[in-house]
Amino acid sequence: MAILTPLEDALAGVADAARALAGRERVRLAVTGLSRAGKTVFLTSLVANLLAAGAGVNTLPALAAASGHRLRGARLVPPGVESTPRFDAAAHLEALAADPPRWPARTEDLSTLEIALDLAPASLLGQARGWVAGERRVTLELLDYPGEWLLDLPMLDQSYADWSRETLARLRQGRRAAAAADFLDFVDALPAAARDDEALARQGFRLYRAALLRCRDDLGFRFLQPGRALNPGPRGEAPLLWFFPLPGGAGGDLGRLLARRHAAYLADQRSAFFEPFFRRFRRQAVLVDALGALHAGEEAFDDTAAALAAIAASLRRGGGWLNLLTGQGVQHVGFAATKADHVPEPSRDSLVGLLRDLVGRDTAAAGGATTSVHAIAALRCTQDDVARVEGRDVAAVRGVLLEGGRSARIYPGEVPIRRPGRDFWQHGEFRMPVFRPPRLKGDGMAGMPHLGLDRMLAAVIGDLL
């Protein structure tokens, strides 16, 4: 890390304080979530519902109550001269409302958006300041990105040799070994002192990427690195991507070439993604598709937990004592199990319990930050229902399937309140079908139907308003 960063952080802290005094706070809300966790839908719903709430519509009652009904208006900060694409919440909402509706595609690039919230003063002193400086305004900075890239974060603190060892060890376990058989055969057959032949490097990378894609798409694994091998982003594939783990680490000519690319890749991700967008955030929303992980089987479940733990650990390391010193640490972290509309009401409490267990080690150790755990559906697509299964009435959900537009009742199974034992997974994997979004107003004037989004926002940003 550059020598200047602590100084910059301290300066940023002073600037934050100055802005707060002037009633012009800027707060970065970091939304972290693995791929398909629901980040894009969450951000779309957050923006639509905040804008609607600013127009006086009661879309976020718990947030309104937590903030003492002080929200006077909300609007998107008009584009300036940013070089990052803009997160197009309106287009996402329109696509969800259209007939036939479309869910957002996999995110392939960074995009940012700022939303300005005008607030009534909280006290007479605040009112006096309001006379002088105008209404209090909080600007919320939001970022959307491909979830795969988040897993480059733990790589930042590892040497190529360490990364190779850990990645190969993971890849040799259980079902991953079968999916990566071709790649493993290839690297195991390479002599330790292989020459830095480009043909070898390319073939190795091709096999490695094919293994990663199989792990992600067929098996539901998430702890797959590097992120841009799976999702190269708008700049496409570049030579710095063409590396893969080698059993011998950086020994040998080929190892040295791959280690150079590994270092260049990390430097690129650090300067283009992590440094500008993942530093100095005060609020964090951690989105986890806990149900998806549960349904993908035991190994995939543990893999998701490991990925989350690794990300949380490197976020903490990145902050550490410096944050404490400069007052820049994360203040509130909200963990949320997304797509809670996939289970009926009685199971949602268990879902919260399951998520708490899944991220348990992090909630306890998130140094100084207050944490809360929620079950949310950013866009509610189902209704609660009952069904008869094996001669017994059980709580189920009913929704309209995206494919074919037919109504279906889904019994999502029992949701355990902590990581279940082996026999839970006896019945095999299950893929939750994709639901059709409910009837929506495409103009966003009424926000979006959600479950629990307001309670989560109240915990994460409620004190700002």
Add this chain to the structure above:
Amino acid sequence: MSETPRGPRILTDDAPAPRLDFGWDVTVAPVAVTPPAGRRGWSAPALAAAGVAVLLLGLSAIDVGGYVADQFTRAPWLGWLTLGVAVAGYGLILAAMLRELRGLAGLGTVERGRAAVARGDFAAARAALLDWAGRLPAAQPMLPALRKAPDLPTLLALLEAGPLAALDRQAVAAGRAAALQSLAATAIVPSPALDGLFIAWRGLRLVREVAVIHGLRPGLLGTLKLLRRTLFEAGAVAAADVAINAAVTAVTTNPLVASVVGDAASGAVAARRMLLLARATARACRIVEPR
């Protein structure tokens, strides 16, 4: 084994169905009365300040009262004279306070109007806009039409077409006059420091002029508020420069201050700044935010 069946499953695959409808628009529709804003209690500093004000005014009033009574014991005419002086003095103080309050109330109307327009709340916007138009000579001919406007877009269109366009023109004219004066002043005044002082003073006067054009009579607090709003809102660049003036350029170029008030443009000439300031103030005073 547990009681409930474990494996998840898709149970029924019925006939094609329309999309679900939760009646969300209806459930979230705004309630008629919005709850009042938060705690309205007095904070400790506000209490203390009010206490000091009461002590100053009250004790001095008691003191003066005693003095008036003393004077009456000396001679009735002396007593009446002293009483007259005291009443006139306190009356002026009271008038000043009332004017401050009126100025702030005027700004409050503008804020309420803007908020109501932003919310799309026709009833509240209509009330605030009519209240404002009633006090503005330029808007008198249009009042009957305004009262009959059936919806918010019509009301806004009428205002934009009539009174607001006239006010914008007047504000620009005021800005032009100020610009000419400061041009002349910078040519005549010998020292750059005095120069800056003149421009700061002229800028302040311009802000008040434009406020008056828009039907506001800001007192001291009101002007301060308006000035700060002009700083923060439109044209922050130029406005910051005029108001803070050349003597504190060092402060404004400090990155921290710049991050709050916006960077001060260095090459802009005073006249151009006056024009910009007029426009910025007009934006801050306008009861309907310009689109």
